[in-house]
Amino acid sequence: MSIAAGTATTVARRRAWSGAQGLTSPGIVIPIVVIAAATIVAIFGPLLAPYDPDLPDLSQFFVGPAGGHLLGYDGQGRDVLSRLLVGARTSMIGPLAVTVLCMSTGSLLAVAAAWRGGLLDTVLSSGLDILFAFPGILLAVLSAAVFGAGLIAPVLALSVAYTPYVARVLRGAALRERAQQYVAALEVQGASGVAICFRHLLPNMAGLIVAQATTLFGYAMVDLAAISYLGLGVQPPTADWGVMVAENQQGIIQGYPIPSLAAGICIVLVVVAFNILGERLYERSETRR
Amino acid sequence: MLIVSLLVASFVIFAAIYLAPGNPLAALSGGRTIPPDSLRILEQRYHLDQPFFVQYWYWLGNALHGNLGISITLRENVSDLIASRISTTAGLVLYASILIIAFGVALGVVSGLRPGILDNTVLVITAVSASLPAFVAAIVLILVFAVQLQWFPSLGNGVGFFDQVRHLTLPAVALAVSSLAIVARVTRAAIREESRREHVQTAVSRGIPTAQLIRRHVLRNAAIPIATISGITVASLIALAAVVEVVFGLGGLGAYLVKSAQSKDLAVVQGISLLLVTAFVAVNVLVDFLYAVLDPRVTLGSRSQ
Amino acid sequence: MSPSASLLEVESLTVRLPIEGGMREVLHGVSLEIRPGESVGLVGESGSGKSMTARAIDRILPPGAAVSGQIRFGGRDVMSLGGADLKKFRGEVAMIFQDPRAHTNPVRRIGDFMTEALCTNQGVSKQDASRRAVALLKDVGIEDGERRLHQYPHELSGGLLQRVMIATALLTKPRLLLADEPTTALDVTTQAEVVGILDTLRSDLGLAMLFITHNLELAAAICDRTIVMYAGQVVEVRQSNRLHDEPLHPYTAALTAARPSIERTAPRLLAIAGRPLSAFEAPETECAFAPRCPYAQDVCRRARPSLVELDGGMTRCVRASDLVGHMELSAHG
Numbered sequence: 039m040s041i042a043a044g045t046a047t048t049v050a051r052r053r054a055w056s057g058a059q060g061l062t063s064p065g066i067v068i069p070i071v072v073i074a075a076a077t078i079v080a081i082f083g084p085l086l087a088p089y090d091p092d093l094p095d096l097s098q099f100f101v102g103p104a105g106g107h108l109l110g111y112d113g114q115g116r117d118v119l120s121r122l123l124v125g126a127r128t129s130m131i132g133p134l135a136v137t138v139l140c141m142s143t144g145s146l147l148a149v150a151a152a153w154r155g156g157l158l159d160t161v162l163s164s165g166l167d168i169l170f171a172f173p174g175i176l177l178a179v180l181s182a183a184v185f186g187a188g189l190i191a192p193v194l195a196l197s198v199a200y201t202p203y204v205a206r207v208l209r210g211a212a213l214r215e216r217a218q219q220y221v222a223a224l225e226v227q228g229a230s231g232v233a234i235c236f237r238h239l240l241p242n243m244a245g246l247i248v249a250q251a252t253t254l255f256g257y258a259m260v261d262l263a264a265i266s267y268l269g270l271g272v273q274p275p276t277a278d279w280g281v282m283v284a285e286n287q288q289g290i291i292q293g294y295p296i297p298s299l300a301a302g303i304c305i306v307l308v309v310v311a312f313n314i315l316g317e318r319l320y321e322r323s324e325t326r327r
Numbered sequence: 328m329l330i331v332s333l334l335v336a337s338f339v340i341f342a343a344i345y346l347a348p349g350n351p352l353a354a355l356s357g358g359r360t361i362p363p364d365s366l367r368i369l370e371q372r373y374h375l376d377q378p379f380f381v382q383y384w385y386w387l388g389n390a391l392h393g394n395l396g397i398s399i400t401l402r403e404n405v406s407d408l409i410a411s412r413i414s415t416t417a418g419l420v421l422y423a424s425i426l427i428i429a430f431g432v433a434l435g436v437v438s439g440l441r442p443g444i445l446d447n448t449v450l451v452i453t454a455v456s457a458s459l460p461a462f463v464a465a466i467v468l469i470l471v472f473a474v475q476l477q478w479f480p481s482l483g484n485g486v487g488f489f490d491q492v493r494h495l496t497l498p499a500v501a502l503a504v505s506s507l508a509i510v511a512r513v514t515r516a517a518i519r520e521e522s523r524r525e526h527v528q529t530a531v532s533r534g535i536p537t538a539q540l541i542r543r544h545v546l547r548n549a550a551i552p553i554a555t556i557s558g559i560t561v562a563s564l565i566a567l568a569a570v571v572e573v574v575f576g577l578g579g580l581g582a583y584l585v586k587s588a589q590s591k592d593l594a595v596v597q598g599i600s601l602l603l604v605t606a607f608v609a610v611n612v613l614v615d616f617l618y619a620v621l622d623p624r625v626t627l628g629s630r631s632q
Numbered sequence: 633m634s635p636s637a638s639l640l641e642v643e644s645l646t647v648r649l650p651i652e653g654g655m656r657e658v659l660h661g662v663s664l665e666i667r668p669g670e671s672v673g674l675v676g677e678s679g680s681g682k683s684m685t686a687r688a689i690d691r692i693l694p695p696g697a698a699v700s701g702q703i704r705f706g707g708r709d710v711m712s713l714g715g716a717d718l719k720k721f722r723g724e725v726a727m728i729f730q731d732p733r734a735h736t737n738p739v740r741r742i743g744d745f746m747t748e749a750l751c752t753n754q755g756v757s758k759q760d761a762s763r764r765a766v767a768l769l770k771d772v773g774i775e776d777g778e779r780r781l782h783q784y785p786h787e788l789s790g791g792l793l794q795r796v797m798i799a800t801a802l803l804t805k806p807r808l809l810l811a812d813e814p815t816t817a818l819d820v821t822t823q824a825e826v827v828g829i830l831d832t833l834r835s836d837l838g839l840a841m842l843f844i845t846h847n848l849e850l851a852a853a854i855c856d857r858t859i860v861m862y863a864g865q866v867v868e869v870r871q872s873n874r875l876h877d878e879p880l881h882p883y884t885a886a887l888t889a890a891r892p893s894i895e896r897t898a899p900r901l902l903a904i905a906g907r908p909l910s911a912f913e914a915p916e917t918e919c920a921f922a923p924r925c926p927y928a929q930d931v932c933r934r935a936r937p938s939l940v941e942l943d944g945g946m947t948r949c950v951r952a953s954d955l956v957g958h959m960e961l962s963a964h965g
Contacts, residue, residue, distance in 0.1 A: 168332045172339075173566035176603055180340065183588035183596040260460040260505075264570045267462050268585050280462075287466060287574070295470050302463035309458040317454070525734040532692045533749040533804075534722030543748075544737055551739075623784045624738055 069315035076308045080126040087120035091277050103296070112297040113286050114275075122304055125277035129305065132193050132271070133258035139197040140258075141251045144204030145243075149235050151205075152212030163209070166202035174199035174261055182270035189272055192265045196258055204250060211243050245323030253316030256309045263305050279305050336604045340597050341383050405598040408583070415579035418491070419568050422499035423506075424561045431507045431560075432553060435514020439522070439549075440541065449511065457508035461567050465501035465574040472497060482576040498575045502567060506560045513556040517549035524548070551621045558614030562607050638704075639840050640666040640689065640808055645701035647681075647688055655698055656912035658684050660864045662701075663939070666808065671834060671841040673851025673872065675887070676861035677908040682844045685861070686810045689842075690727050691718075705808070719753050726801035730813040732793035736785040743781030746800045754804070761803075768799040772829050791822035798829060802837070809834070809841045816845070827854060848887045852876060860884050863920040864911025870945035878957055880947035882925045885959035919950070927955055 079086060094115035103110045109118035147166070151159040177199045178192040185191040215221065216239065224234050240247075265271035266280030274281050282301035289297050438449035472479045479497045521527070527544050535544075569581025576582075580599055587595035619625050647659040659681045666672050676682045687693050689703055691710060703710040705721065713721050729735045736745055747761035756764075766777035772795040774780055785793060794814060801809060811830065815823040831854045834841050845851050851858050852872040860868040860883060868881040879885045886904045906924040914920035918933040925932065929951065937950045949955065 168335050172336055172604065173563055173607060175569065176566045176600060179569070179584060179588050180596060180600050183591060183593060186591075187589070256458060260458070264460055264462055268570060268573055270585065270588055283462060283466060290466055290470050291474060293474070295466075295474075298466055299470065302460075302466055305460060306455075306458055306463055309460070310455055313458045314454055525729070525731070526737045528692055529727075529729065529735040530737075530748070532690050532722065532727045534719045534753050535748060536752065539752060543740070548737065548739055622739060624786045 063318075065318045066315060069311035069318075072307060072311035073315065076126060076130065076311070079123055080130045083124040083127050087117075087123045089117040089120045091116060091120040091124040092275060109300055110294070110296055112282070113289055118297045118300060121277040121282060122279070122300060125279050125282060125301070126304070128189070128272050128276060128278040129259065129263065129280065130308070132189050132262040133255045135193045136196045136200065136258040136262070137251050137255045139193075140200045140204050140254055141247060143197070144201050145208050145240065145247060147201070147205045148208035149212050149239055152209050152216050153231055153235055153239070162205075166205050169198070169202040172199055175264060178261065178265050179268075179270060182265070187270050187273055189262075192262060192271050196261055200254060200258070204254065207250060208243065208247065211246050212239060215239050215242050245319070249316055249319035249323050251316075252312055252319055256312035256316060259305065259309050259312070330608075333605060333608045336608075337387060337601055338383065340600045340604070341387070405595050408595065409580065409598060409602060412578055412580050412583055415495075415577055416568055416572065416581060419495055419498055419502065419572065419577065419579060420561070420564050422492075422495050423502035423564055423568070424557075426499055426503035427506050427510055427560060427564075428557050430503070431510030431557070432514050434507070434511040435553070436518055436546070438511070439515040439518025446515075449515070453508035453511050456504050457512075459505045460570075461501050461505055462570050462574050464504045465498065465571055468497045468501050469574075494575075494577070498571045498577060501574070502564060502571050506564065506567070510553075510556055510560055514549070514553050517552045518545060521545045521548045551618065554617050554621060555614055558610060558617065562610040562614070565603055565606050565610070637667060638665045639668045639670075639706060640664075640842075641702070641704040642685070642689065643702040643704075645685065645688055645699070645703065647684055647693065648698040649694060650696040651912070656910075658864055658911050659688065660911045660914075662861070662864070662866055664859055664866065664869070666840050666842060668807065668840055669838045670857065671843060671855045673855035673858040674842055674844045674861065675846065675848050675851045675858060677846055679863075679908050679910040680861040681864040681911060682861050683812055684864075686727065686812050686842060686844055690725055690810055691721075692727075723749070723753060723804040724806050725808045725810065726804060726806035727810040727812065728794070728797045728801050728814050731817050732790060732797045733785060735797065736793065738785055740784075741781065742783050742785065742788070742796055745785075746781070746796065746803060749800075750803055764803060765799065768802055769796070771802075771833060772796075772799045773825070774799070791818050791826065794818060794822075794826055795829065798826070798833070802833065802839075805837075807840060809839050810844070811841060812844045813846070814843075815850070823850075830854070847891075848875070848884070849891060860887070863909040863914040865914075865920065865948065866939060866946070867921065867948040868945065869939075869947075874945070878943075879959055880942055880945050880952050880956060881921075881949045882927050882955065882959060883921050886924075886926075919948070921949075927951060927959075 084091075095111065096115050099111065099113055099115050109122070112118050112121065147162055151162040174196050178195040181191040181195040182188075221234060221238065224238065262271060263280035263283075266278050267284045269281075269284065272278040272281050274285055279301040283298050283305075286294075286297035286301070289295060290299070434449050434453070438446040480494055522545050524544075527540065530540050530544055566581075568579065569584055571577075572579040572582035573585055580602070584596060584599040584603075587593075587599070642662060642664045645659055645662040646657060648655040648657050650656075662681065662685055664672070664674075664685075674682045674685065684693070688697075688699060689705075689710065691713075693699065699711060705725065708717075708721075710721065736742075743762060743765065746765040747756075747758060750756040750761040750764070751758055762781060765781060769777035769780060774792065774795055780788070780792075780796070788796065794817075798814070809830075814830070815826050818826060827850065830841070830843075833839070841855075843851055843855050848858070848860075852875050855872050858868075858870055858872045858875050859866055860870075860881065862883050868875075868879065868884050870878075870880055870884075875884065876888055879888065883904075890903055904924055909920060916936055918935070919925070919928070919937050922928040922932045931950055937948050939946050939948050940952075942952055943956065
C-alpha cells in the first residue's frame with residue numbers, strides 16, 4: 039500500500055470513525071461510567087466497605103481470598119477490599135484539588151495574558167517558561183522535605199509545576215478566540231474587557247478547558263499516587279491506593295500479589311478512563327473549531 | 328532562557344530552608360537536637376549571619392565548586408554521597424531512554440505508515456501504557472518476571488557490568504513503559520502529517536520509489552518533532568527514575584533523594600535537587616541544539632516559540 | 633490530426649473523489665489531446681477541474697479516487713502502467729506546481745532536490761546530475777547555480793524557487809510538461825519572467841505543454857490552443873488567437889469580459905453572477921452554465937449539451953452557432 043493510498047484510507051476511515059464520536063460513542067461512555075463508579079466509591083466508600091478498613095485481624099497476615107474477604111487480607115491483617123473502597127477517596131481528592139487549582143489559575147493567567155497582551159503577556163509568558171524547568175515530582179519531593187509529608191504540600195507543588203503547561207495551552211486558545219470578529223464587535227459596543235473575557239472568551243474555550251482538565255486529573259493522579267507510594271504523601275495507615283501498593287509490596291515476593299496489585303489496578307483503571315476521556319474530549323474540541 | 332530557569336530553580340531550592348517552618352537552623356538540622364558547637368559550625372558554613380542573598384551567593388558558589396554541604400544523617404560530604412550513586416541513576420536513565428526511543432519510534436513509524444488493525448492496536452496499547460504509573464508497572468514486572476518466571480532479579484544493584492545491566496533491566500522497562508506511549512503517539516502523528524505534505528507529492532510525480540520517499544522525505548522531516556519529544560521525555564525521566572529506584576531498591580540518586588526527604592536531611596535534598604534540575608535543563612538545551620541541527624530553517628533558541 | 637500523431641490523448645475522463653461521505657464527480661467526460669511540441673492552455677475557475685485533470689494525467693490523484701475513461705501517452709495506456717514503465721513515464725512527463733515552497737522539502741538542499749530523480753531513476757552520478765542541474769539553472773536565468781545547489785529552499789524567493797522547479801522538471805528531458813498554475817502565487821513582474829522562461833525553453837526543446845491557469849489572457853498569450861473548463865467539463869476548445877474575439881461559449885466570453893483592462897474604462901467592474909460549480913454540483917438535466925448565462929433559453933435547460941465541433945474549435949453550447957460573434961463585452965454583472 040503506498041503512503042498516499044494508506045493516508046487516504048485513514049482519512050476516509052477517520053471520517054467514519056469521527057462520526058461515531060458523538061457523545062454516546064463507546065470511547066466516551068465507557069470512561070465516564072468508570073469515572074462515575076470511582077466517584078461514587080470515593081464518596082460512599084466507608085459505607086460500602088464490608089469490613090473496617092483499619093481494623094487488623096492479627097492472625098491473618100497476607101492471606102488470600104477466603105471466607106467473605108473477596109480480596110483477602112493485606113500485610114497487616116486488614117481486609118483489602120474495604121481498604122480499596124475507602125482509599126478511593128484520598129486517591130481522588132488530591133488530583134481533584136490539583137486540577138481545580140491548576141485550571142482556575144491557568145485559565146485566569148492565560149486569558150489575562152491573551153487579553154492584555156503587551157508587557158503583561160511577555161512577563162507572564164516568560165515567568166511561566168521559567169517554571170517549566172521544574173519537573174512536578176521533583177518539586178513535590180522538595181516540598182515534602184521542607185514542609186513534611188502529607189497531602190497538602192505535594193498537591194500545591196504539583197499545581198505549581200503543572201500550571202505553566204496548562205496556561206500555555208489555554209493562552210494559545212485564548213489568543214485565537216480574541217482574534218475572532220465577535221470580540222471586536224463587542225469591544226466596539228463598549229463591553230468591558232472583564233465582561234468579554236468571562237461571558238464570551240472563557241465559555242468558548244470551555245471544550246478545551248474540560249478536555250485539558252480531564253487529562254490533567256489523570257496525570258495528577260499518577261504523580262500523587264507515586265508520591266504516596268514513596269511515603270511522602272498520604273501517610274500509612276490511611277488507606278490510599280498509592281500507599282497500599284507500597285505497604286504490600288513485600289507480598290508480591292512472598293507470593294501474595296493481590297493486595298498490592300489490586301491497588302495498582304485501581305489506579306490504572308481510573309487513570310486510563312481519564313486519559314481516554316480527555317483525549318476524546320480534546321478531539322471533539324478540535325473538530326468543533 | 329533556560330539558564331534563567333536554572334538560576335531561578337536553584338534559588339527556589341536554596342530558599343527552601345527558609346520556607347520551612349521554624350528558623351533555618353532548625354530546618355537544616357531536620358528537627359533533631361544538635362549540640363551548640365555543631366550549631367555554630369552550621370551557622371558558619373551557611374553564613375547564616377549574612378543577608379539572604381549573600382548566603383545564596385555562597386551556596387551557589389560552593390555548589391559550582393562541587394561543595395554541596397554535609398549530610399546530617401550520614402555526616403559525610405554530600406558531593407561524595409552523590410558521586411557514589413550517580414552511576415546507577417545515569418545507567419538507569421540511559422537504559423530506559425534507549426528502550427523508549429527504540430520502541431517508541433518503531434511503534435510510531437509502523438502505525439503511522441500502515442493504517443488499519445495494526446495502527447488501532449498500537450493506539451490502544453499506547454493509551455493504556457500512558458496511564459501506567461511507573462511504580463505500578465514496576466510491581467507488575469516484579470510479579471511476572473522476577474517472582475513467577477525468575478528471569479530477572481527484583482532487588483539491588485548487582486556486581487560487575489553484566490549483572491548490573493541485568494539488575495537494571497526491569498527498572499528500565501518499568502520506566503520506559505509509561506513514557507513510550509507519548510513518543511509513539513507523536514511519532515505516528517508526525518509521520519502522518521509529513522506523508523501528506525505537498526513536497527511528497529512532488530517526489531511521487533517524479534517517480535521516486537516508495538522506500539526512498541519514506542526515508543528521505545517523510546522520516547527525515549518527521550525527525551524534527553520526534554527528536555523534540557524524545558528529548559523532553561528523556562528529561563522527564565530524570566525525575567521519574569526516583570520512584571523506580573525505590574521500588575527496586577536500587578542505590579541511586581533518586582532513592583537517596585527520597586530517603587533524605589523522609590529524614591529531612593535538607594542539605595542532601597538540596598544538593599540532589601540542584602543536580603537533577605541542572606541535568607533536566609541540560610537535556611533541554613541539547614534538544615534545542617538538536618532541533619536547530621535538524622531543521623535548517625531554525626536558529627538556536629527559538630524552539631519554545 | 634490523426635490520433636497516432638498525438639502525444640497525449642485523454643478520452644472521456646471521469647474522476648470521482650471521496651467527498652463528505654460519498655464518491656462525487658469532479659471531472660465529467662473530459663477529452664483533450666496534445667500533439668508533440670504543442671502548448672495547450674487549460675483555463676477555468678476554482679472547482680472547474682483543471683488541476684484535477686493534470687493530476688489524473690500524471691497519476692497523482694488523491695487516494696481513493698475512482699477513474700474511468702482513457703489516458704494515452706505516446707500511444708500507451710497511462711492508467712495501467714507499472715514498475716519500470718511507470719518510472720519511465722514519470723521521466724517523460726514532468727509537472728510543476730503552483731506553490732513552489734510547499735512542493736520542495738524544506739530540510740533538503742536545492743541540489744538534492746534537483747538531482748534526486750536523475751540519480752535514483754536513471755542511475756546518473758551525483759556529479760553529472762549536478763553539472764546538468766547547474767546548466768539548466770543557467771537556462772532559467774540563475775547564473776550562480778553552483779552556489780544555489782548548496783542552499784536551502786527557505787533561502788530563495790518564490791520566483792527563484794519556481795525557476796528551480798522548472799529547471800528540475802526539465803532535467804529528465806520530458807516530452808510533456810504539465811504546469812499547474814505556475815505563476816499564480818508570484819507577483820506580476822516575476823510572473824512575466826517565469827512565463828517568458830517557460831515559453832523560450834519550451835520552444836527550444838520542442839516540449840509539449842499543458843498550461844493550467846485561471847487567467848484566460850495569459851493562456852492565450854503563450855499557448856497555441858486553449859481549452860476552457862467549467863464544472864468539471866470541457867466547454868470550449870479554440871485556437872488562442874481567435875478565443876478573445878470570437879469565443880464559442882458564453883462562459884469564455886464572460887471570462888474575457890470580466891477581466892479589467894487598461895484599455896477601456898467602465899462604470900462598473902463586470903462580474904459573472906453566481907458562483908462556479910464543481911462537477912458534482914451541476915445538474916445532469918441541463919447545461920451546467922445555464923443558471924449564470926445571459927443567453928440561456930429553454931433549449932439550454934432541456935438536456936446536458938455535448939461537445940460539438942464548430943468553426944475550427946469545439947463548444948458545449950447548443951446556441952453557439954447563433955451567438956458566435958455577438959458575445960463580447962456583453963456579460964452582465
